[in-house]
Amino acid sequence: MPGFTQEIHGVVITFFSTASAVGKTIISTNMAAELARQGKKVCLVDFDLQFGDVSNYLQILPQCTSFDLQQAMALQGSNVRAEEYLTPYEYHNVVFYVLAAPTKLEESYNIDADKAAGMIRQLQNVFDYVLVDTTSMFSKLNLELLDLSTIVSFLGIVDFIPTIKNMKIGTDTLKKLNYDKNKIRLILNRSNAKTRISIADVENLLGEPFYHILPNDFQAASRSIQDGVPLVLRSGGSELGDALRDLVARYTNRAYDDVTMDEDEGVSESWLSRIFG
Numbered sequence: 001m002p003g004f005t006q007e008i009h010g011v012v013i014t015f016f017s018t019a020s021a022v023g024k025t026i027i028s029t030n031m032a033a034e035l036a037r038q039g040k041k042v043c044l045v046d047f048d049l050q051f052g053d054v055s056n057y058l059q060i061l062p063q064c065t066s067f068d069l070q071q072a073m074a075l076q077g078s079n080v081r082a083e084e085y086l087t088p089y090e091y092h093n094v095v096f097y098v099l100a101a102p103t104k105l106e107e108s109y110n111i112d113a114d115k116a117a118g119m120i121r122q123l124q125n126v127f128d129y130v131l132v133d134t135t136s137m138f139s140k141l142n143l144e145l146l147d148l149s150t151i152v153s154f155l156g157i158v159d160f161i162p163t164i165k166n167m168k169i170g171t172d173t174l175k176k177l178n179y180d181k182n183k184i185r186l187i188l189n190r191s192n193a194k195t196r197i198s199i200a201d202v203e204n205l206l207g208e209p210f211y212h213i214l215p216n217d218f219q220a221a222s223r224s225i226q227d228g229v230p231l232v233l234r235s236g237g238s239e240l241g242d243a244l245r246d247l248v249a250r251y252t253n254r255a256y257d258d259v260t261m262d263e264d265e266g267v268s269e270s271w272l273s274r275i276f277g
């Protein structure tokens with residue numbers, strides 16, 4: 001467990017989408033691994049509270065989850081150290097930490113958005129990067145997470161019209177939230193999957209270009225899940241692994257330059273009034 005004494009203010013990167021199965025979990029686990037490979041202190045938080053897959057994708061067996069952390073916070077308040085509820089993922093000399101999703105479905109109901117946001121803020125004090133895997137909905141929890149994030153990776157795939165319609169709802173809603181324009185990064189996953197819909201048409205519809213494009217690579221993606229080893233840690237490489245490394249390089253080279261780090265700027269009103277006001 002990391003024994004950090006000095007408080008830092010880590011970068012929070014949230015992985016969000018308006019459709020399921022677009023790659024939030026595989027991309028967040030790979031970005032966590034790549035950042036850790038580069039020597040950064042990294043925590044990956046599985047806030048897909050009911051159906052989280054991070055532990056499965058990494059083949060770890062957590063002893064503690066966000067449910068235990070929530071209970072401890074309810075009893076002890078700010079004396080709780082969130083970092084004591086994490087599970088390490090280790091592969092050769094690369095290590096990062098996971099705040100696992102509850103193991104029982106009913107436990108997820110006890111984790112409210114405020115407590116969850118408190119967990120992220122605590123983890124920000126001890127990690128360079130806090131990566132957050134989420135679910136595909138504008139829930140109270142996800143809206144809190146979007147607000148407190150430094151960067152939101154909004155993921156999409158171009159497959160069927162309903163997915164694209166939902167991506168449009170997603171980008172329009174994110175615009176209403178009035179964030180710094182560099183905070184939201186539109187990422188297209190599985191770009192060369194068979195589809196008759198053109199990427200340019202989708203970009204026109206969304207009103208902005210994709211920030212980064214990841215290729216479709218079924219074999220590499222499924223092998224990494226089967227083996228429990230993120231693609232970026234594999235020697236030999238794969239097109240998808242390379243594109244994920246490039247994505248991390250872009251984030252780490254530009255994160256501090258591009259992103260307004262003052263969390264309050266432009267988002268002082270609640271997300272509720274910004275969406276419905």
Ligand SMILES: Nc1ncnc2c1ncn2[C@@H]1O[C@H](COP(=O)(O)OP(=O)(O)OP(=O)(O)O)[C@@H](O)[C@H]1O
Pocket residue numbers: 017019020021022023024025026027048053134135136189190214215216217218219221222225240
């Ligand atoms: N670039 C890719 N190429 C091929 N397959 C991919 C790619 N990205 C993800 N997949 C596959 O798509 C499936 C869904 O990925 P993943 O679980 O990461 O999505 P998700 O957005 O987290 O889904 P959910 O909304 O259910 O949590 C997995 O089987 C994964 O292997």
Ligand SMILES: [Mg+2]
Pocket residue numbers: 024025026048053133
């Ligand atoms: Mg997922």
